């Protein structure tokens with residue numbers, strides 16, 4: 500590929516000495532699990548999100564599982580969420596034994612449509628998981644109002660959205676718990692799997708701290724069945740270096756998105772929509788191409804420009820969820836988005852020349 504969706508080598512080169520020093524320190528200390536770097540990162544991420552507590556865990560998926568478990572959500576419970584997200588969102592719900600209930604998305608932001616949530620609430624509903632897809636927050640105020648009215652918990656899946664804001668509030672900071680992913684391709688990415696739970700609730704934070712180490716607050720004393728979901732000190736050391744650059748990188752992503760928006764004007768594609776209340780972080784830059792997405796995708800990929808749909812099959816249509824009984828057409832906007840959306844490179848180190856090549860290739864597609 501001439502232009503992959505993401506190339507992390509440039510970012511690494513720009514911070515290589517600092518990363519090397521941070522890793523060396525951990526290796527010299529031989530303290531690898533839940534050590535000082537993890538504690539410091541937890542403090543820094545909590546502060547970054549404007550919250551009191553952050554608990555480092557092994558992945559974003561585990562952050563969601565642990566959030567659900569800390570809220571005692573399990574068999575017999577229902578959790579409302581979006582069908583247009585990465586599978587991990589509902590996999591976590593299913594893994595704790597609860598049932599995902601899908602609510603369709605807003606066609607412009609691709610996030611859950613708050614106007615449809617209340618109709619999906621039943622006596623078994625325990626929580627809502629809004630997902631801040633592609634790096635921009637779902638419309639949280641009406642979601643939080645429904646949660647308050649119906650006495651539901653809110654878990655924000657902010658795996659793709661660290662640093663995004665909604666009416667000035669940070670992604671992950673608005674509900675009862677936020678889940679972050681530091682998967683290497685995320686805007687703040689580790690050198691392997693890593694994740695974090697963020698909250699203002701001390702009881703929940705303590706519970707998650709206990710659950711992430713085998714349900715144990717005191718060595719060899721196990722008050723609950725937990726799991727092994729500890730964050731490595733090496734990953735925390737990498738993340739602490741990168742966190743210092745995060746806001747600059749997010750700004751560069753926004754500038755790249757603005758460049759594309761300008762250059763794609765006049766073409767039959769819909770550029771990302773950002774409501775006034777949101778600051779987007781462009782984990783993905785996604786356009787909508789009615790009717791011709793597959794053709795454009797192939798044309799770009801054939802030309803050495805990686806383009807991909809996030810996500811090509813809405814979750815209610817996944818084979819593993821057949822038993823939930825959804826049919827084609829039940830969640831029209833999500834199904835349509837899966838057929839019409841396409842992402843290509845927007846990462847901070849991308850050069851203008853590369854963006855111009857992508858734009859030229861898109862223009863060429865619509866001319867032939």
Ligand SMILES: Cc1ncc(COP(=O)(O)O)c(C=O)c1O
Pocket residue numbers: 558559560561584585587588630656658659679680681682692693694
């Ligand atoms: C929306 C969403 N939720 C959850 C996850 C899970 O995160 P992880 O890959 O760190 O387990 C991801 C990332 O892949 C994601 O994009």
